[in-house]
Amino acid sequence: MVAPVAAGCVIGVDVGGTKILAGLVDPGLGVLHRTQRPSHGLTRDELLARLAELVAEAAAAAPGPVLGVGFGVPGMIDRRRGVVAAAPHLPLDGVRFEALMAERTGLPVAVDNDGNCTMLAEWRHGAARGCRDAVTLTVGTGVGGGIVANGGLLRGSSGGGAEIGHMVIAFDGPPCQGECPGRGHFEWYASGNAIGRAGLELARDMPGSVLGRELAAGREITGALVTELAHDGDEHARAAIRLVGGRLGAGMVSLVNVFNPERIVVGGGAIAAGELLLGPAREEVARHAMPSLADGLEIVPAHFGAEAGMLGAATLAFEELAG
Ligand SMILES: [Zn+2]
Structure with a gap:
């Protein structure tokens, strides 16, 4: 042929x-x-x-x-x-x-x-296909964002729009990652790095836990390690992911209230945690978003991975x- x-x-x-x-x-x-x-x-x-x-x-x-x-x-x-x-x-x-x-x-x-x-990939070919209004969150080192509003990609006046990871969550919060001059930004609280930080805190508080023993053995407590332990059933690792999933959901509440999307697509390295991350996010949205705006909303994993x-x-x- x-x-x-x-x-x-x-x-x-x-x-x-x-x-x-x-x-x-x-x-x-x-x-x-x-x-x-x-x-x-x-x-x-x-x-x-x-x-x-x-x-x-x-x-x-x-x-x-x-x-x-x-x-x-x-x-x-x-x-x-x-x-x-x-x-x-x-x-x-x-x-x-x-x-x-x-x-x-x-x-x-x-x-x-x-x-x-x-x-664009998720909207044209993946998990947000057919949507007129959708949001994508890429949860990894930071939180990347993309917004489709009214049937078009929202880019803002100079084309740099949809930096969802740099929404201010706490005006007097910790300095942002990298060169970002802001403080208390969403990605500090709800990224893959945030899962690692939450795991590290638990490891220090509880030296006898699995996380604590990993730390004592000299391993770096990263989001990926916490996720691996959570999938193995470790309750403290699960708690760290639940915490970050809830915060991710709190950010989604703002996005739902502002953009009223049909779908929120979550990708990036942290989605390896799957429902352990998305479950608490959905609960947070169900509890705190304006009901008329969250009605029919779906929060789904990305179709495309890496x-x-x-x-x-x-x-x-x-x-x-x-x-
Ligand atoms: Zn920032």
Whole structure:
């Protein structure tokens, strides 16, 4: 059998703070080739060179024309100018990203915030498909956000909108992560890192617990470890996740009251906790959101896992560059 000739592919690139994932993606969102490299510790020039290398590698695997490249970047993107206004975890602040990458790859380039890319993938092809109003929360190191309102992606006046992780929860709370100048932000309380912090606190309070013994043995108490122990049935690890799930739900209450979504999609590394995280979030929403606004609301896990950002960047490229 002869393989069908691709109608034209795009390349989606998820530029994470620790790794870069690039994929050659066909119009049916099939991934024909994927490649991954670390991004941590690189200078600006090294990072831009690595991105160009990954794009070239993916393009070389294409059976037909490559229509463009979409990039999802964790930071504030000024989409009017194609500039990364601020990227707390990468050396890209102020970089004319779109123009530079177009020059280095020789391909048309589109760039958006990674949270918006994830929303786009889930909205067009995943768990928020068919919704006119939906919210995506990517719960990992921080909390990424994406909002579809009134049938369109909400990007705000400069294109950097939907930074849900940086909603203020406590005006005098702890300083935010990375370079964010704010205090008491949502992601401090409700991220995967927050699960790790809650676990660490329990480990210190209860040296005889499983978490306490892990800490004494020199293991780092991370969100992933707490989740693993919770799945094994450890009650303290479960309590840490329940706490963060409830806080996640409290943030959802605000989102429900403001945006009245049909669906809230939860992805990111922390969704490995599954119902242990989502159950308490749903309870919190049921108790505290305005009933008329939460009526019919579904809180569901993301359809796309670790590739959501890359597939969303590819979707962005199809929509903005292949038309
Ligand atoms: Zn913040």
